[in-house]
Amino acid sequence: MTAVLSPSRLASLLDDDDLPMAELCAARLDGELFGIGEGFAPVDQAETALLRALSVARLAGGRLIAERATAAWILGASATVPERHQFCAPLSARSRPAYPARVAVREVVIGPADCTELGGVRVTTELRTILDLVRFSEPFDERAAAMVSALADIGGLDRAHIRQVALARRNLPNKRLALRRLAFALGT
Known part of the structure; x- marks a missing residue:
């Protein structure tokens, strides 16, 4: 028997710390929750x-x-x-704990201006994400190009400015590749 979940009493995101996975999946099947990333949210939650x-x-x-x-x-x-x-970790973090197989982690040089915070979770900015995608995505296909274009739109970034930032960065790994991919994704 599944627990009756009252949307007014639910947290905005639930996981198996809140309820057993069987209960969460049953609530999803009952139309009370939807899956989002590694958790579940009430159906009335945007x-x-x-x-x-x-x-x-x-x-x-x-x-x-x-x-x-x-x-x-x-x-x-x-x-x-x-x-x-x-995910990435700053080179200065110097700790290498074990991560689940569904997580890839690399150490990078990253500054405070390259990140934003959402609910306590650090996320690379639209510009940094674009630069990382065009330099390191394999394969760089239509889907990756669409993400780059969407990020530029979401961030309100001028396409020529993105190219200028890439050109201006000294010692940027995969710079030539990045410029070709930016031209493909953004028409710059």
Whole structure:
């Protein structure tokens, strides 16, 4: 027998710390919850960037920064949750705890201006996410190009400015590749 969930009493996001997974799945089948990232939300809850960020908070653990496809999904540039969440950690973090298989983590040089915070979860900005996607996405296909274009729109970023930022960065790994991919995705 499933528990009757009252939307007025529910938190904005639930996971298996709140209820057993069987109860959460039953509530989803009953139309009371919908799945979002690593959690479940009441059906009357709007799917927002904040809710998507909260859904990966446990994976980020306060140390990691959502990046690339995960950041694109959180920011609303992709409708689909990545099969494997992508996070980064500053080189200065120096700790390497074990992560679940559904999480990819890389160490990067990243500054405070490259991140924003949503509900306590750090996420790369639209500009940083674009630069990371065009430099490191494999394959860089129509889907990746669409995420780059959507991120530019969401962030209100001028396409020529994005190209100028990429050109101006000294020692930017994969700069030539990034410029070709920016031209493909944004027509710059």
